[in-house]
Amino acid sequence: MEYTIQTSVSGEFDAVVDATIAALEDEGFGVLCDIDVKATFEKKLGDEFRQYRILGACDPALAQEGLAEEIELGALLPCNLIVYEADDGDIVVSAVAPDQLMGIPDNDALTPIAAEVTDRFKRVLAAVRDDLESVSGS
Template sequence: MAYTIQTTSTGDFDRLVDATIDALESEGFGVLCDIDVQATLEEKLDEEFRQYRILGACNPSLALAGLNEEIELGALLPCNVIVYETDDGEIAVSAVNPAQLVGIADNDALGPIATDVRERFERVLESVGDGSGGSSDT
């Protein structure tokens, strides 16, 4: 099973990041952290890198349900969604596959929670994709 689900789009990178954050919020996720990988690598290593952002997304109700089933689940939270420039000039939006993520815990009680998160992430990807790449497993 793939560890991410993904779509692609075209247009302005920063607008797509904002649209992704808005779509996450509409699905009940807050973005707890926003890591600008390009800026970080430039600052820390003086290296150029493509535009690449890591959004740490958390749905408090689903996180609580997961933690109540598996207290160590916090080591896998928040769920990451990435937005980055592809080699062919498109912009990819990719979310962790929650089934893969919680599969590490080997706790069947987390399955329904992972399914809920995946369905929400699929709606996020559908709302920000332009149909050029579709939602797919990576």
Template sequence: MPYTLDETVDGAFDDVVARTEAALADEEFGVLCDIDIQAAFAEKLDVEFRQYRILGACNPAFAKQALEEELRLGALLPCNVIVYETDGGNVGVSAVDPGKLLSVVDNPELDAVADDVRERFERVLDELAA
């Protein structure tokens, strides 16, 4: 069962990261954290790994609405968007599927938030694919 929304994107890796951040900003998401997995593995494990970044994306209005419904939901936030080198040498961008993520909470009051966030993530991926 897929748990991400995915797109393969043309361009240099760092350019795709910048375009992803810009597309997220257009949909009112800020990037709260940017984890460079390749650098972390090199530093902490002394191993090589493909280029792989985890962007912790947050739309404050949606986060507030969701936390008012489900206080412990913060354990699942922010929503992660990843940019990574694929096995074929392309650049992939994947966003967590908010519906799948919030299904573990079992609170129907969050369905509208999940739908809105999913629509915005789909527009981000569409923008990157264009």
């Protein structure tokens, strides 16, 4: 089962994170949390790990609409996007597939909200890819 939508780009890790946050903001999402997994593993476990960030994104209007339909939906919010360094050196930006996430509550009223978030996340991924391709000149 596919549970993410993603793109892969060449570039500097922090620049990809910044481009992802900017693209989310352009689509009306705020980043409520930014978890640096690499730094956390180093600090808490003393272990090395690849560059890996989890961004918790939320559009308050869509969240309110969803919670009005399904009060327990808050357990699935915010929607997460991850940015990580792949084995081949590219940077992957991956978002939860909202249609899969919203399928958990089995509430048809959430279908249009999931479709809206999916469309926006696809535009975010395209914007990140386009932004970094224009910077790298490829």
